[in-house]
Amino acid sequence: MFEFTIDATQGSARAGTLALPHGEVRTPAFMPVGTHGVVRGLSAGDVQRTGAQIILGNTYHLHLRPGEEIVRSMGGLHRFTTWPGPMLTDSGGFQVFSLEGLRRVGEDGVEFQSHVDGTYRTLTPERAMEIQWALGADVAMVFDHVVPGQASHELACEGMERTLRWLDRCQARHAALSGSARPEAAGQTLWPIIQGGTHDDLRRRSLEGTLERGPWTGIAIGGLSVGEPKPVMHRVLETLEPALPPDTPRYLMGVGFPADLLEGIARGVDLFDCVAATRNGRHGTAWLPTGRVNVRGAALKGSTGPLDPECDCETCTTYPRGYLRHLFVVEDMLGLRLVSLHNIRFLVRLGEQARAHILAGTFDSWSREWLRRYHARGT
Amino acid sequence: MFEFTIDATQGSARAGTLALPHGEVRTPAFMPVGTHGVVRGLSAGDVQRTGAQIILGNTYHLHLRPGEEIVRSMGGLHRFTTWPGPMLTDSGGFQVFSLEGLRRVGEDGVEFQSHVDGTYRTLTPERAMEIQWALGADVAMVFDHVVPGQASHELACEGMERTLRWLDRCQARHAALSGSARPEAAGQTLWPIIQGGTHDDLRRRSLEGTLERGPWTGIAIGGLSVGEPKPVMHRVLETLEPALPPDTPRYLMGVGFPADLLEGIARGVDLFDCVAATRNGRHGTAWLPTGRVNVRGAALKGSTGPLDPECDCETCTTYPRGYLRHLFVVEDMLGLRLVSLHNIRFLVRLGEQARAHILAGTFDSWSREWLRRYHARGT
Numbered sequence A, B: 001m002f003e004f005t006i007d008a009t010q011g012s013a014r015a016g017t018l019a020l021p022h023g024e025v026r027t028p029a030f031m032p033v034g035t036h037g038v039v040r041g042l043s044a045g046d047v048q049r050t051g052a053q054i055i056l057g058n059t060y061h062l063h064l065r066p067g068e069e070i071v072r073s074m075g076g077l078h079r080f081t082t083w084p085g086p087m088l089t090d091s092g093g094f095q096v097f098s099l100e101g102l103r104r105v106g107e108d109g110v111e112f113q114s115h116v117d118g119t120y121r122t123l124t125p126e127r128a129m130e131i132q133w134a135l136g137a138d139v140a141m142v143f144d145h146v147v148p149g150q151a152s153h154e155l156a157c158e159g160m161e162r163t164l165r166w167l168d169r170c171q172a173r174h175a176a177l178s179g180s181a182r183p184e185a186a187g188q189t190l191w192p193i194i195q196g197g198t199h200d201d202l203r204r205r206s207l208e209g210t211l212e213r214g215p216w217t218g219i220a221i222g223g224l225s226v227g228e229p230k231p232v233m234h235r236v237l238e239t240l241e242p243a244l245p246p247d248t249p250r251y252l253m254g255v256g257f258p259a260d261l262l263e264g265i266a267r268g269v270d271l272f273d274c275v276a277a278t279r280n281g282r283h284g285t286a287w288l289p290t291g292r293v294n295v296r297g298a299a300l301k302g303s304t305g306p307l308d309p310e311c312d313c314e315t316c317t318t319y320p321r322g323y324l325r326h327l328f329v330v331e332d333m334l335g336l337r338l339v340s341l342h343n344i345r346f347l348v349r350l351g352e353q354a355r356a357h358i359l360a361g362t363f364d365s366w367s368r369e370w371l372r373r374y375h376a377r378g379t
Helices: A044-049 A059-062 A068-073 A077-081 A093-098 A123-136 A154-180 A199-213 A228-243 A258-268 A278-282 A314-318 A322-328 A333-360 A361-377 B044-049 B060-062 B068-073 B076-082 B095-098 B125-135 B153-179 B202-214 B228-243 B258-266 B274-284 B314-316 B321-329 B333-360 B365-376
Strands: A004-010 A013-020 A021-029 A029-031 A056-057 A085-087 A103-105 A111-112 A121-122 A139-141 A190-191 A220-221 A250-251 A271-273 A285-288 A291-294 B003-012 B013-020 B021-028 B027-033 B056-059 B087-089 B104-105 B110-113 B120-123 B137-141 B189-191 B219-221 B250-254 B271-273 B285-288 B291-294
Touching: A004 A271, A004 A333, A013 A333, A021 A029, A021 A333, A029 A333, A044 A333, A059 A068, A059 A093, A059 A121, A059 A123, A068 A123, A077 A085, A077 B125, A077 B321, A093 A103, A093 A111, A103 A220, A111 B291, A121 A123, A121 B321, A123 A139, A123 A154, A123 A250, A154 A190, A154 A199, A199 A228, A220 A228, A228 A258, A258 A271, A258 A333, A258 A361, A278 A333, A285 A333, A314 A333, A322 A333, A322 B076, A333 B333, B003 B333, B013 B333, B021 B027, B021 B333, B044 B333, B060 B068, B060 B095, B060 B120, B060 B125, B068 B125, B076 B087, B095 B104, B095 B110, B120 B125, B120 B365, B125 B137, B125 B153, B153 B189, B153 B202, B202 B228, B228 B258, B258 B271, B258 B333, B274 B333, B314 B333, B321 B333, B333 B365
Parallel strands: A029 A271, A056 A085, A085 A139, A139 A190, A220 A250, A250 A271, B027 B271, B056 B087, B087 B137, B137 B189, B219 B250, B250 B271
Antiparallel strands: A004 A013, A013 A021, A103 A111, A111 A121, A285 A291, B003 B013, B013 B021, B104 B110, B110 B120, B285 B291
16 A cells, blocks of 8 residues: 555656555546535546546645534545545645635644634644544645745745654654554555745755655645746756655645646656646636637637547537537536536646656657647747 | 327326437426526536436527527537437527516517627517527427416416417418428427416417417417416316317426426326426425425535435435535535436436326326325425
8 A cells, every 4th residue: 555656767757656545546647626525516427537546635625614523424535525536635734824814823833714704723733634534535745834935045944844843743643543543544644745935955955854754655845836937846846856765656736737747747746736727617718739728719609619629528529619618608507517627637638648658758759749839829 | 200109198197208309208207497508507418317308498598699590500409509319499488578677579579688788689489480490409389478477367368369379470480491491400390388377268268279270299388387376277287188189298388396297297297397406406405205405404414315315316326415515515516516416307207207107007196195295394
């Protein structure tokens, strides 16, 4: 369990297989985000048909509604959501640190005000472990101190060092929960998160400190794609890559626009997640191999062609794009669902294609050509 | 084509088979409403999995968006929506007469103001035929003069007589369209609508006048379930039933709460439609054999049981009802979809059950017991 096998590499790009209690994940892979225990508007069956192998749940949101004890009493997140495959829960760190003005940060943890009912609650490393343990995903994430994207060296250093101290506390609490668990419930691993903002020295210290506390079954890179320029994100990944243990899966948190996937894979990343697929889908923006398209646009009116002629998703193989446009015009929620489905399949398939090209030794040339075509229209 | 075969009767209740260009419809049957060419929030595949055999489209809404010429240019309503089975379009009469203050009625037709863009448009019997011909459903409906539910004898008489005059014009225009059609496109029949409000003598005159203009492949009863007490609707159905041709399918327009189906079937109705299944679904109201339940209710919190233990729909066989409640609490559109799916399946299945009991000669006792249980809680 929690074994990661490298199937092939090309440069820094890797094709691997991650064994988790609820199934295998062939990497590189995009993980759809199920914030409230649901990938917005989609059934578990819908998501399965996109080829997604693993989905995310959000600790912060599920703690507030319906509450982890409800999820636990219903048999855990898998039974609750009916998603049968691997799942990962974030720790809530990113969410509570995003609640500007609604939080108070201390060494013990974060006091925050619920955006749902205004009640005051506290999330600590220990509580984040207990909540995630009750939710019961295959992978739990450490509770990290997240700083703003362009944080100063001083602030980024403070967050990074606190994240390391919290890592100790998460590790201890998770070990205690696992140790006292009934054997059938012990199928959860804990992944640490590398912080340090855009500062290479802090990123290196974060990784060193994390590895000292290992071994780990996976390592996440947090605090990127939060406003910094793309070349900066790429530089941080390049800084970390040589020092990351080669046999451990790497998860780039919150990153997942199409081009980001290929740029991340080229720099050694195995797993990605992002809400953009479903958020764009809800707003009528679809990803195509030639860039983005606005499904509401008049250009699609009356068109009988598929949204993306190269795509094998339910939306593209079933519906004329003129009908998709109509659904957005009349504001029927089926439109949001069908474009979200396409966008998820687009990213899942991009992972599948990247994997096939890594296995075939053609990743570099394929990826370069893919990005050239995608960016050609300037989107 | 358009043949109707009676498979069995019990009292006034009938089990039949209606052959339409896009397939057969075994009756009694509930027809889900696809106002804008979509059953709100549901894909054609979703609706097929409920067992629905025929769906409706709305001429008024499809004329405004996307416009019948767009639908025609895309290959007709079946290709546009991807619904492969039988379809029926209403004539727009009910909608334009509901636009209080936005319409002007004359003998020629109705001038109305689009609720979408405020433009003035005119719907006449001829235009209603042309639009429905362009949409290309299996069954088109005549353009009728609809009066309010509790209309006086004088007003109801005026609407009823105008509906007969408009019937002549619809018949002539539809015959001309059919006669000049390419053979493969001629697969559309026209059904008349009986009006006359709650006045038995007017209902009888409407039926007589309609039959004089026949024969028809189907006859609709309009202007019911618009505010009148249930016993009044039942009386009108009982008044009409002996005079309706036994070998013609009867469609009770806009009627379709669960008890209405059984009461209508007992009075000789074969086909029903209603938006309540999806409207209730969107508001979190589900139909159960024991009455209605509010899916948002605290009683469902944390419950692992199915919404309706007796139901075979995707929602009830897949999802714990505590998860359905959670979806409504966090306002995810998957909740609306899953409860709409259940409600449609509930009505479709009620038709299937009624048919089986008519074939078995047990409809009366089964229906009585079903209604007793459904009403027991006073819902």
